[in-house]
Amino acid sequence: MPEREITSDVALCLPNGRLNPEAVGWTRQPLHQANLRGWGRTKRWEYWGVVSPTHVVGIQVSSLDYAAVHGLYVLDRASGEEWRTDAISPLGRGVAFPDRAGSGRVAAVAQDLTVDIVQPERGERGTTTIRASSARISLALAVAQPEAHESLGVAVRWSDRRFQYTVKDLARPVTGTLILDGTSYEIEDAYGVLDHGRGVWPYRMTWNWGAGSGPDGNAVQLGGGWTDGTGSTENAILVDGTLHKIGASLTWEYDRDDWSKPWTVTGDGVDATFRPEHVRVAKTELVVLGNSTHQAFGTWAGSARGDDGTTLDLTGLVGWAEEARNRW
Numbered sequence: 001m002p003e004r005e006i007t008s009d010v011a012l013c014l015p016n017g018r019l020n021p022e023a024v025g026w027t028r029q030p031l032h033q034a035n036l037r038g039w040g041r042t043k044r045w046e047y048w049g050v051v052s053p054t055h056v057v058g059i060q061v062s063s064l065d066y067a068a069v070h071g072l073y074v075l076d077r078a079s080g081e082e083w084r085t086d087a088i089s090p091l092g093r094g095v096a097f098p099d100r101a102g103s104g105r106v107a108a109v110a111q112d113l114t115v116d117i118v119q120p121e122r123g124e125r126g127t128t129t130i131r132a133s134s135a136r137i138s139l140a141l142a143v144a145q146p147e148a149h150e151s152l153g154v155a156v157r158w159s160d161r162r163f164q165y166t167v168k169d170l171a172r173p174v175t176g177t178l179i180l181d182g183t184s185y186e187i188e189d190a191y192g193v194l195d196h197g198r199g200v201w202p203y204r205m206t207w208n209w210g211a212g213s214g215p216d217g218n219a220v221q222l223g224g225g226w227t228d229g230t231g232s233t234e235n236a237i238l239v240d241g242t243l244h245k246i247g248a249s250l251t252w253e254y255d256r257d258d259w260s261k262p263w264t265v266t267g268d269g270v271d272a273t274f275r276p277e278h279v280r281v282a283k284t285e286l287v288v289l290g291n292s293t294h295q296a297f298g299t300w301a302g303s304a305r306g307d308d309g310t311t312l313d314l315t316g317l318v319g320w321a322e323e324a325r326n327r328w
Helices: none
Strands: 026-027 042-051 056-062 065-076 082-090 104-110 112-119 126-131 139-141 152-157 163-180 183-200 205-215 217-226 234-241 242-246 251-253 265-268 270-287 289-305 311-313 318-327
Touching: 026 318, 042 205, 042 318, 056 082, 056 139, 056 183, 056 217, 065 112, 065 270, 065 289, 065 311, 082 270, 104 242, 152 234, 163 205, 163 234, 163 251, 183 205, 183 265, 183 318, 205 265, 205 270, 205 289, 217 289, 234 311
Parallel strands: none
Antiparallel strands: 026 152, 042 056, 042 183, 056 065, 065 082, 104 112, 112 126, 126 139, 139 163, 152 163, 163 183, 205 217, 205 318, 217 234, 234 242, 251 265, 265 270, 270 289, 289 311, 289 318
């Protein structure tokens, strides 16, 4: 599908809060100002996923109008043991977000969970620091931003009143310290992925998301479900840190009776297989809000080709594939 590349700053919303038509398209760097207004299915979130040879870490800060829903998750890849802290704050209290991806501060305090993410000022490249703690988990991570590293931003339109802007920033080198029940682990040879989301959503939505990162700024970003029929996709590869867009809609196949079986993602130029090593199940039920997510962690294989003909061998890229069903 032909998609418009945006190359200069743009506001996501018009002054009346509806979608700015000039914002629909994709970017190589965060150029959208997420100037969301009002209340009513307005969603804001930051998710960092980190995969090291020994652990998987997930940090979620979100405001979903009715509630702020946060999470801190750790997986020991060798043993399969999980640590998790979930915290909910009514009406989005105790949370702060910037209106641009990759810059400014993200913070949340709810129950026994504290998250503080400090990103470089806009226009600057540098290290993002992530600190988070709960009763059993504490972490301090440094997420580097390699020179000339690109990310995928996409603004997707369902209607003038329903739309979503997302940034997927992959293959970010991560170092730091993780403490689990008082035992300290060094995080190294790790990759971080940012999912930055701002939008006004339909009440029910299901999506797929796949991400894989590797050395030298190579990565794959694959999505589906939520973009179907919009004329937009969130598919791309990174080769040596340079983004190559994939405009094709993709077919996801996996076994909902056995999430640990291989997943496949195929389409024009994409023939990818994901092999899970562990499946995380997360569910939230808050009367008006509900979520069911199956997130499989493991490795990718196969290949993906960008619209410009650039091809990436996916063998050995580490990350995840997920299905999320939301009522929000």
